[in-house]
Amino acid sequence: MLEIIIYAILFMLLATTLALFYQWFDRKIHARYQHRVGPLITGPHGILQPLADLIKLLTKEEIIPEGSDEKVIYISAILSVSLVLFVLLFIPIFSYKGLLSFEGDLLIIIAISVIVSLLMVIAAYSTKGPFSNIGAARTLELIISYEIPFILSVASVAILVRSITISEIVRNTTNTLPPVIFAPIAFIAYILSTVAKVEKVPFDIPEAETELGAGWLTEFSGRTLAMFRLSLDLKLFFMASLGAVLFFGGTGLGFSINPFIDPLIAFLIFFIKVTLIVFIVTTIRSIVARYRIDQAMNIFWRWIIPLSILQIILIIVLRCFEIVQI
DSSP, X not given: OHHHHHHHHHHHHHHHHHHHHHHHHHHHHHHHHXXXXXXXXXXXXXXXHHHHHHHHHHHSOOOOOTTOOHHHHHHHHHHHHHHHHHXXXXXXXXXSSOSSOOTTHHHHHHHHXXXXXXXXXXXXXXXXXXXXXXXXXXXXXXXXXXXXXXXXXXXXXXHHHTOOOHHHHHHHTTTSOOHXXXXXXXXXXXXXXXXXXXXXXXXOGGGOHHHHTTGGGTTOOHHHHHHHHHHHHHHHHHHHHHHHHHHHOTTOOOXXXXXXXXXXXXXXXXXHXXXXXXXXXXXXXXXXXXXXXXXXXXXIIIIIHHHHHHHHHHHHHHHHTTOOOO
């Protein structure tokens, strides 16, 4: 039991480190698209800037508007980070199996990811700021829009592989063509849902700084702001990791070289695939302007959701006629 706790703590530290790394990667790539340099001073090429920002926020004075529900805000901030770290324990990084694994764990991951988004809405509504309340309302409207294609895209891979267990999905797709070949529409829906979940442009409507200051985050400062920001970074890493597992085979090591080298090679394969997905998300946010809330909902409800349903129908047809064998 003690060993499991130690492994879990080390894994969470690794996940947090990777989340901060991908924040730096996202900022650097975004800056290059805009002919800027991005983070530069703190650490080699500014790689320690996300950590410095986190430490700075944790040490700043925390101000909560009068009349806000402090307990709800603190609990929401802690849970938003804790739950994302928890679901990351199911993601296989060094082998085909995560630190936690059981039959149907994919369903648990989907449910918890929705809860994390709702926690941010609850925290924002617990403040008395008008910008936070408007941002929370926009977040809730977006959740209704992007969670459906997210679930449908995940279901497409589950139907294709005939499993709702992450370890089985990785094992079954290791020596075959990656699921993205057979479910490209689902992958597009997943990427757009990821952009919306982590509140990146063009779906950063709840945080629209030109309209709402910092949106639902306006009234947060100090530790609570640090926790919510870290939660968003962890969500980006989680969504990219889950996408790598579902659509690209995850660690994807179909043979054994050496018991000591295999985990490192598996991690390298996983790292490359996650970096690719983060790069795609960054590219989208760098070349597309922000949508209005009605435009974003129109995209999801009129196009992405029907196409996601069509993707599931196509996969069911392929499976019924045994055209695809995974």
